[in-house]
Amino acid sequence: MARWTPERRRRTWIKGGFSVYYVIFLVFIYGPMFAMFVLSFQGRRGGTSFPMRGVSLHWWEKLIEPSTVGDLQGALMRSLILALIVMVITALFSTMLAMAFRKRFFGSDALFFTVMAGLMVPGVLLSLGLATMMRQLGIPTNWWSSGLGVHVVWTLPFGFLVMMAVFNRFDARLEEAARDMGADEWTVFKEVTLPLITPGIVAAGLFGFTLSYDEFARTTLLAGANNTLPLDINASMTQRIRPTLFALGTASTVFSLFMIGLFLVIYTALTRRLR
Amino acid sequence: MAVSVSTVDSTSKPPGDVELPTTPDDAERRVPPPALVGGTPAAPAGFAAVKADNREGGFPTLWLIAPATLWLLVFLVLPLLGIIVFSFWDTEGGKLIADPTLEHYRDYFYTEGFFDSESRNFLTLSVFIRTLGSTFYFTALVMVLCLIVGYPIAYFLAMQVGSFKWQMALFLLCMVPFWTSYLIRAVAWLPMLGRRGLLNELLLLTGVVDKPVSFLLYSEFGYVMALVQIYVVLGVGPIFFSLAKIDKAIIEAARDMGATPFQIFREIIGPLSLPGVAIGMIFIFVMLMGEFATAVVVYGGKASTTGTVILNYYAIANYPFAAVNALMLMLAMMIGVVIILRVVDIRKEL
Numbered sequence: 115m116a117r118w119t120p121e122r123r124r125r126t127w128i129k130g131g132f133s134v135y136y137v138i139f140l141v142f143i144y145g146p147m148f149a150m151f152v153l154s155f156q157g158r159r160g161g162t163s164f165p166m167r168g169v170s171l172h173w174w175e176k177l178i179e180p181s182t183v184g185d186l187q188g189a190l191m192r193s194l195i196l197a198l199i200v201m202v203i204t205a206l207f208s209t210m211l212a213m214a215f216r217k218r219f220f221g222s223d224a225l226f227f228t229v230m231a232g233l234m235v236p237g238v239l240l241s242l243g244l245a246t247m248m249r250q251l252g253i254p255t256n257w258w259s260s261g262l263g264v265h266v267v268w269t270l271p272f273g274f275l276v277m278m279a280v281f282n283r284f285d286a287r288l289e290e291a292a293r294d295m296g297a298d299e300w301t302v303f304k305e306v307t308l309p310l311i312t313p314g315i316v317a318a319g320l321f322g323f324t325l326s327y328d329e330f331a332r333t334t335l336l337a338g339a340n341n342t343l344p345l346d347i348n349a350s351m352t353q354r355i356r357p358t359l360f361a362l363g364t365a366s367t368v369f370s371l372f373m374i375g376l377f378l379v380i381y382t383a384l385t386r387r388l389r
Numbered sequence: 390m391a392v393s394v395s396t397v398d399s400t401s402k403p404p405g406d407v408e409l410p411t412t413p414d415d416a417e418r419r420v421p422p423p424a425l426v427g428g429t430p431a432a433p434a435g436f437a438a439v440k441a442d443n444r445e446g447g448f449p450t451l452w453l454i455a456p457a458t459l460w461l462l463v464f465l466v467l468p469l470l471g472i473i474v475f476s477f478w479d480t481e482g483g484k485l486i487a488d489p490t491l492e493h494y495r496d497y498f499y500t501e502g503f504f505d506s507e508s509r510n511f512l513t514l515s516v517f518i519r520t521l522g523s524t525f526y527f528t529a530l531v532m533v534l535c536l537i538v539g540y541p542i543a544y545f546l547a548m549q550v551g552s553f554k555w556q557m558a559l560f561l562l563c564m565v566p567f568w569t570s571y572l573i574r575a576v577a578w579l580p581m582l583g584r585r586g587l588l589n590e591l592l593l594l595t596g597v598v599d600k601p602v603s604f605l606l607y608s609e610f611g612y613v614m615a616l617v618q619i620y621v622v623l624g625v626g627p628i629f630f631s632l633a634k635i636d637k638a639i640i641e642a643a644r645d646m647g648a649t650p651f652q653i654f655r656e657i658i659g660p661l662s663l664p665g666v667a668i669g670m671i672f673i674f675v676m677l678m679g680e681f682a683t684a685v686v687v688y689g690g691k692a693s694t695t696g697t698v699i700l701n702y703y704a705i706a707n708y709p710f711a712a713v714n715a716l717m718l719m720l721a722m723m724i725g726v727v728i729i730l731r732v733v734d735i736r737k738e739l
Contacts (some may be wrong), residue, residue: 132545136559139542143566143618146577149587153580163585207457214453225454228461234671235469236722238696239715243468246475246708250485263464271458293446300448320568328570330682331696335703344572351686355579359509363573370569378561 123142154361162355174355177365186346186362192257193343197327199258200265204322205315207266208273213307233271237331240264245335256338264332266389269325273318280314313384320377324370408469410448430686472719476712493709497717517698517714524694528677528725531616535673536666538617539624543665544658546625547632567622575686578615582606582687607689615687620676624669631665632658667733671726678722 149164157168177186211229215222244264248255255261288310292302330344337345343366350359481489497517544565550556566574581587582605589601605611635658643653681696693701695718702711 129549132541135541136545139538140562142538143563143622145571145587146581146618147566147574149580150573150577163580163583164590207460210445210453211457213447214445214450217450218448221456228466229457232461232465234675234722234726235465236675236696236718238679238681238699239472239719240465242699242703242708242711242715243472244464245703246485246712247468249708250475260464263460266460267465270461272569282631286425289446299446299448303448321734324568328568328572330570331679332574334700344570347570347572347576348682351576354503359576360580363570363576366573367569371565374565374568 124199128157147363150360151364151367153357154364156357156360160357162357162360169191171362176356176358177361180249189341189343190285190345192340193327196257196342197323199262200269200326201319203262203266204269204271204273205319207270207320208277209315211274212269215278216286229271229274229373232267237264237268237329237335240267240332241335254338255336257333257336257340257342260336261333261336261338261342264336265326265329266322268329268332269322272321272325276318276321277311277314282312284310313381313388315378316381316384320374320381322379326367326372327373328370404406411534469719472712472715475709479707480707480709482543483705490709492715496710497713517695517717520693520698521695521714521717524678524680524696525721525725527613527616527694528674528680531613531620531677532673534613534617535624536670539621539669540628540666543625543628543632543662546629547635548658556633560625563625563693564622566619567626570681571619572617572686575615575683578611578618578687579606582611582614606687609688610687612684615683616677616680620673621674623672624666627669627672628662628665628707631662631668635661663733667729671729674725674729675722678718 152166153160153162153164154165154173155169155171156162156173157170158172176309211225215226241264244260245255248260284307288306289302292306297305328344329342330348333342333345341349347359347362347366350362475485476493477489477491478485479490479492480486498515546556546560546563550559579586583589585601586605588605589598592598593601639657640653643657648656679696681694681700684694684697695714699711699714699718702708702714
């Protein structure tokens, strides 16, 4: 057994202090969401703050009723479909881009900064620019056209950075070997490259899906006639705030967490298979 | 197999010529190995050449970058250029017309009483510049707070947590909120901050105050707190990565030579984590400058940010003026990013 030297005692204290701070930090970032979760089960007569006046599923039932918060089911469906399309495009584009960036090519710096600009340019600017332009050209905005466009601009840099990191650690000799044995480019990609980078593609897809599913600023002016879920949430906030909103927020958050969990499971399963 | 085939390749011949027989006698007997059928033998020269140029092969670059590049042109570059162009256009009956004017810029900078011609003094700044200023002020404040709150977390994860598994698990736990809706996270502050909110209950319970205080919700305090909670995870990530890269041996060496913990931080850990700090701060900075939803939810729309100004002018179909505000916002952001990069040269540090 190690002796309790002053030095060791001091380090234990420091570590303990940091651990306590970490727990406080978690309470800080999760606390409000937890309060929202609890309040969504507010009693029939309760309001949007504590104390709880009984416990009920009243506000959850109201959420499912079609009339309460507009076309909620429709908004959810649109958000899901949009997130899935964004996921596929993000995974595809970021893989292709990262593969291109394994070589140097003319304009690679410019392209790199353009991709990164998608992360830097505020959503409200993109919304304004594209919405004004489409209005001028007489093209109607829609969640599946202009909305999809700016969502990919936002998610692509994340997926791209993930895939760049994947290819940085990639052993190109494996591909060389396959090529030397006479495999054509498609075979090399399908048999060698793709299986090795699949976990990365899943991670890029996760960014695509969740960031699109939650995106609000970029869709504000670009969703057209039909709202996505975040837009619907925002619209319901301009009315009187009821615990229904908390139920909606909780449901949406739980769904996000479920998706993250699902992606993590797929990711670990894939990396384990590689080893 | 791999060895035998690479010897075929290592005879220095131009690409595509590998199957050419070396002797006429060979020509009859030699059948290309099945793997080579239909394939383009890639590496032309010997081992050294393969090593030097392992970038040979792969799909054509143009095909790989074309779709994403086109997408970015249409949905990123053109809209931004559009903002610049439209800021000089005029409107007529809610429609943009290509009639170049600087009117909107004048409106942006000039307001009644802005310049006193008698005393030749600037009296007040225009309301739009002041809005941009207050956006900048809140951004800077929240950035600093995010750094103060987030840095110890990143430090704890990188330096104090021993096992890699735990490190990743605890880090992921911090990052999860990033993948949930920030709009909902802003909403979640409502039951916390109100007059009968949880924070008030807590204050009453601990006896800090004896009556519920009302300065929490729809106030600067609540607004800043919500922003810190929403954006702090963006700072923790990059700082954690730059701290985790530090070679622990350097710290051990410094400690062995008698450096105090403060000295170790000031001389080693601090400087080496600066790139992460800069990247995190740039993330937080650009997102906060374009922020508008939290201001509406938690601040009750009492104060406007440049983001809300832009949306308001879009709503009343004054597109050029919205564009001018957007351009000024972009300008302010560029200045901010340049300042951060002046403090830390990321390229040099990476």
